[in-house]
Amino acid sequence: MTTPESPEIEHGEPRGDRAHFLQVFLSQRSQMEALVSRRVGCRATAADLVQDLFVRFWRRPLVQVEELSTYLLRCAGNIAIDHLRSEGTRVRANEGLMAEPAHCMGGEPQAALEAGNDLRHVEAALRALPERTRQIFLLNRIHGRKYAEIAKAMGLSQSAVEKHMMRALEACKASLRECEPRMPGKAL
Known part of the structure; x- marks a missing residue:
């Protein structure tokens, strides 16, 4: 029986799951960045958003999905849309503050x-x-x-x-x- 302190467990999950996630994420990273870059129009922003996506997944327990690579691409597309929405909101708010x-x-x-x-x-x-x-x-x-x-x-x-x-x-x-x-x- 393994305990949370044992070397086979990390963040309450088997290390193999984390290693698999990391492997799939790294193999999909360039595709995710390309997808996000096309949507937001900036490679640097895309790289930042994909890195944020990685951190979000790494900090929480892994979700069990049938096809992790497809799931990651869908999440990357969603994070690009969220970014565009928040940028639009921020621009409208700034315009409202500046213009009287x-x-x-x-x-x-x-x-x-x-x-x-x-x-x-x-x-x-x-x-x-x-x-x-x-x-x-x-x-x-x-x-x-x-x-x-x-x-x-x-x-x-x-x-x-x-x-x-x-x-x-x-x-x-x-x-x-x-x-x-x-x-x-x-x-x-």
């Missing part, structure tokens, strides 16, 4: 309410987009990547990136048209 809109300074709460409503409509429209279209939009509008950079990172033609951006922008415009019937100064 004239309609908010003038004490017009109705204008601020309408702007918030418009923003919710646009965010809903973006969430409804196909994932690739949404990623391209975020890389361009949030991360400031040029169409050529996005095309190269995602393995697409620049024309395809432009088409995805047109779809995303049209969805945003359509979402604003849906809430447009109200005219300033007129009751609803």
Whole structure:
């Protein structure tokens, strides 16, 4: 019988499981970094995110999955999406802190309410987009990547990136048209 102090057990798990995890992780690392890099548009950020993923797994008990390499790739894709979401939130928060809109300074709460409503409509429209279209939009509008950079990172033609951006922008415009019937100064 082995005890938690015995050399065969580490973190409450057999050392063989940790060794297997480490072997699979290292063999998949370059694929995970490539996947994350394509999504976030930065190799250094991708390397950091994959390292964070490793630390998360290493600190907690290992999950028993049928195909660890596939599971790790899926987790890498998810961590890239989480990163893009948090970056978008941070950028919006920073823009909100830096900019003092004239309609908010003038004490017009109705204008601020309408702007918030418009923003919710646009965010809903973006969430409804196909994932690739949404990623391209975020890389361009949030991360400031040029169409050529996005095309190269995602393995697409620049024309395809432009088409995805047109779809995303049209969805945003359509979402604003849906809430447009109200005219300033007129009751609803």
